[in-house]
Every structure is written in C-alpha cells, then in structure tokens.
Amino acid sequence: NAGVMQNPRHLVRRRGQEARLRCSPMKGHSHVYWYRQLPEEGLKFMVYLQKENIIDESGMPKERFSAEFPKEGPSILRIQQVVRGDSAAYFCASSPDRYTQYFGPGTRLTVL
Amino acid sequence: AQSVTQPDIHITVSEGASLELRCNYSYGATPYLFWYVQSPGQGLQLLLKYFSGDTLVQGIKGFEAEFKRSQSSFNLRKPSVHWSDAAEYFCAVLNSGGSNYKLTFGKGTLLTVNP
Numbered sequence: 658n659a660g661v662m663q664n665p666r667h668l669v670r671r672r673g674q675e676a677r678l679r680c681s682p683m684k685g686h687s688h689v690y691w692y693r694q695l696p697e698e699g700l701k702f703m704v705y706l707q708k709e710n711i712i713d714e715s716g717m718p719k720e721r722f723s724a725e726f727p728k729e730g731p732s733i734l735r736i737q738q739v740v741r742g743d744s745a746a747y748f749c750a751s752s753p754d755r756y757t758q759y760f761g762p763g764t765r766l767t768v769l
Numbered sequence: 770a771q772s773v774t775q776p777d778i779h780i781t782v783s784e785g786a787s788l789e790l791r792c793n794y795s796y797g798a799t800p801y802l803f804w805y806v807q808s809p810g811q812g813l814q815l816l817l818k819y820f821s822g823d824t825l826v827q828g829i830k831g832f833e834a835e836f837k838r839s840q841s842s843f844n845l846r847k848p849s850v851h852w853s854d855a856a857e858y859f860c861a862v863l864n865s866g867g868s869n870y871k872l873t874f875g876k877g878t879l880l881t882v883n884p
Contacts, residue, residue, distance in 0.1 A: 661812075690871065700813075700859065702871040713869055748812060755870040756801060756820070756863060760813040 659683065661751050661761035662731075669767045670739045678734040678764045682751030689732045690758060691724060694746040706732060739768045771796040771862050775875035782850050783883045790845040790878050792860035801863035802843040803872065804834055808856045816858075819843060830854070855882040 662681040670676050682689050691703040705713040706726040717724065721739075726732040736743055746765050750758035772795045782788055794800055801820050805813040817828025824836040834845045843860060857879045861872040 663812075688870070692872075699876045700872075700874040702873070705869075705871060713871060715869075716871070750813075750872075752870075756865070757803075757815070757818060758872060759815060760805070762812040765810075 661749055661759055663749050663761035663764050665764060666762060667765045667767070669769060671769050672740055673738050676736040676739050676743070676766055678736075678747050678749075678766070680732040680734070680749030680751075680761060682732070682749075683753075683759055686751035686753050686759075688752040688755050688758075689726050690750040690752070691732075691734050692748045692750065692760075694748060694763075700748070703734075736766075739766075741768050744768045771800075771864050771873050773860050773862050773873055773875035775858075775860055775878050777878045778876070779879045779881070781881040781883060784852050785849050788845075788847045788850045788854070788880070790858050790860075790880070792843045792845065792875060793841050794843060794860070794862045795841065796862050796864075798865075800843075801865055802834075802836060803861045803863070804828065804832070804843075804845050805859045805861065806830075806856050807859065807877075813859065816845070850880075850882055852882045852884065855880055 689706045694700045702716040704717050704724045721737045723735045746763045748763045750760045752758045774793045803818045804816040807813050816832050817826050819826050819836045827833050832847050857877045859877045860875045
C-alpha cells in the first residue's frame with residue numbers, strides 16, 4: 658500500500674504568485690489533514706477535509722489560503738499571492754478512521 | 770485547550786546507550802497520544818500510539834512508550850540507541866470529538882547519537 662503522496666516536494670514562488678500543493682491520501686483513507694511546519698512555531702494544524710467537504714478549517718489563515726478535496730483527484734492546498742512568511746514545509750496526512758494520521762513527505766515552499 | 774510539552778529541545782546520547790524522551794500533555798478527556806519521528810527533509814513517521822488499555826505500548830524500531838495518567842506523561846524509551854535513530858521526535862495529542870480531529874504537537878526533541 659503506497660503511502661501518502663505529496664507533490665511537488667519543493668516549490669519556489671516569487672512574491673505575489675500562487676502556490677498549489679497536492680496530496681493523494683493512502684488508498685482507502687477518506688480523511689485528509691494539512692499541517693504547516695515553521696522553524697519557530699513547530700507543526701500546526703491547518704485544515705481537515707473529507708471528500709467534497711471541509712470539516713474543520715480553524716487553523717487556516719483567513720485570507721489567501723484555501724483547501725479542497727474533490728470527489729475525484731487529490732486534495733489541493735492553494736495559497737494565493739504568496740508572501741515570504743508563507744515559506745514553510747506543508748504536510749498532508751490521511752486517516753482511515755479520523756484517529757491515526759499518516760503523513761506524507763511534505764512540500765517545502767520557498768517564497769523569493 | 771490541549772497542549773503538549775517536550776521539555777528537552779536537544780538530547781545527545783552515545784550509540785548503545787538507553788534513551789528516554791519526555792512528553793507531558795494537557796487534555797481534559799482521555800487522551801489519544803502519539804509519537805512521530807522526522808528525519809531531516811522528510812515527513813513524519815508514526816512510531817507508536819496509545820488509545821486505551823495497556824499503558825505500556827510497543828512501537829516500531831524497538832521503541833516503547835508508557836502512559837502515566839497521574840503524571841500526564843507519555844515518555845518514549847529505547848533500551849539501546851542506534852546511530853540511525855538520530856532525528857527529531859514529536860509527541861502529539863489528538864483533539865477528538867465533534868468535528869475536531871486534529872493533532873496538537875509538542876515542539877520536538879532533536880536526538881543526536883554519538884558513535
């Protein structure tokens with residue numbers, strides 16, 4: 658069983674551009690989570706999704722960030738008009754049952 | 770709100786020595802607890818988890834952890850450390866209930882292994 662897939666692994670954007678991060682959960686997992694890791698803040702929850710539904714987005718910045726998990730295809734975390742402070746590692750996790758979360762390798766976003 | 774404290778930012782041990790990484794949590798209900806390991810530039814790998822039952826849980830790579838409700842602790846142990854164990858270790862508690870199923874992480878403990 659393949660693990661959680663994330664792509665790209667590294668993404669470089671200039672300020673003002675858009676970043677799209679993709680996550681394919683493990684087979685049979687219908688719960689997807691996004692976390693952000695910043696050097697001084699550690700790992701922080703951003704959003705929890707099930708197919709076609711956002712369940713909990715309490716950790717998402719109110720502006721420029723959005724997430725989706727469509728009926729078909731991967732989950733997408735979208736950051737519009739990126740700023741330098743968005744530079745971080747973004748991790749996706751999936752779960753078969755909401756309790757145990759399995760993480761992907763992450764996307765390292767660098768904003769120039 | 771729930772929280773996780775890992776008091777040791779950085780620990781150095783010699784290869785073959787025993788290891789204990791500390792974790793304290795704050796959570797109102799019965800906690801679901803996890804330990805993850807992260808190698809440089811990699812994602813997080815699940816080492817072990819505690820939901821209920823036996824308070825001593827076994828994980829992968831020879832790790833174990835003991836849940837102590839009276840001390841609000843979930844310390845990770847390994848009897849003999851290998852050089853490949855050098856990594857960062859994160860303790861986490863699951864906020865469960867309602868629509869909330871998110872992990873709250875400690876700041877992590879960086880483990881260095883000396884030959």
